[in-house]
Amino acid sequence: MVVIDGAGGYVPLYRIDRSDVADQHGGRGRGESAVPARDENHVTMASEAVSTALGRSTTAAEDVAAVFTASISDQFAEHGIAAQLAYRAGTSTDVRTGDFQASGRAAADALATAREYVRATDEPAVVAAVDVMPVESGGDDESTMGTGAGALVLRPDSDTPVATLESVGQATTGFLERHREHGESATAGDARFERRHGVAPAASTAFDRADAGGELEYGVASAPGFRLARTALEPIDAERVSTFNQVGYAGTATLLLDLCHAIESADPGATIGAVAYGQGGADAFVVSVDDAADDLDGLTVAEQLEAKEYVSYAKHLEYRERYDYEGVPNA
């Protein structure tokens, strides 16, 4: 068995009202999307989520044996996030780290790997995902690309887990439609084709293999669009928990952010089916919520969705650009 001993989500303070994007380029805009502050990056946002997750956990940072991270928007080809998070959190230097990327499934890959690591070693692991999705002014997905982070602390057991990771199933179909080059907005392809031939068979098979057993009460889906996510949840008859209308698609981080939101929102004893669809297939997780989820330290995802400030259309573009102040070198 593997339990979730701590869970934390991070949503930046700033939002762009999607109607402000529509005012610039036409079309409709409902809801809002999260915008990173000018001084936020992948490491700082993931650190916020990891700090919250560890703060809610019985696991001391120095006892964490592995840190796995996922991102599909980190601008660096060589730099990495996991080792930086591990140092910032205060883990031992013999911690195992891994960076997952290149598919919307990356967070699911990191979570499944962390689960296997905990089962194999009986030691705790941290898994985190973070994304700042790039946007192009006037691009089709400009209004719905968001940003956020999520983190979980996994252990072989705990006296006060927030949830239990009951089972995992995957379907690696090799299906590819949506794709994106570094720093560019995505080429979405034919959405109907992707829903019918990409999402539906992969999500359905992944849930079958997760062997959900009884009915799942809540569903969480990570996919690059509201309708794709809805299709991914069709195999289970569950109430959807989603930050999409407040955060947008936070890349692969959506899985852990929304899963954290669901754990915080559901009553103890509830069951959650979480599915991540991305390039190459889908992964499904079955999670049951435990008593400790009822009394968590720190701001919940729901509270962060409430604590927000709106930025103008110009700031929404500017804040996603790289910070460009070199300070005083070697001072």
Next chain:
Amino acid sequence: MSGPRYHRTREQDQRLVAFECQSCGYVSFPDEKQTCKRCGDAPATFEEVQLAERGEIKTFVVQEYLPDDIEVPQPLAIVDLPQADGSGESARVYGLLTETELDELSVGTEVEARFRELFDDGERPINSFKFSVPREVKR
């Protein structure tokens, strides 16, 4: 060779580690000095202490004229950060404010440390601590 400053002060910049003088209890941050600034003990013996991530503004100034890429007005505060275990004295810390409106600031305002990008080294971000009013204040 000691390397660049952001490498030498990684523990302070990323983990809020400060240094307590074993003679008088003064807490130095971010520098571990040879001579205690308060009691003059030299060579001083300092021990590492962990700072809490919430403190109180003692004073602040608002900067209006800065390089183009920095948003103004940009407040800069002196913050007293207590030790995480509640023992000893607080450290007096300089820090930029982020996500904080001027009307939210006054002497005595509670602020929390936020791990943020401070500047970049060419292309690479250098992260350290800034301060902001607690997020729950924004609700």
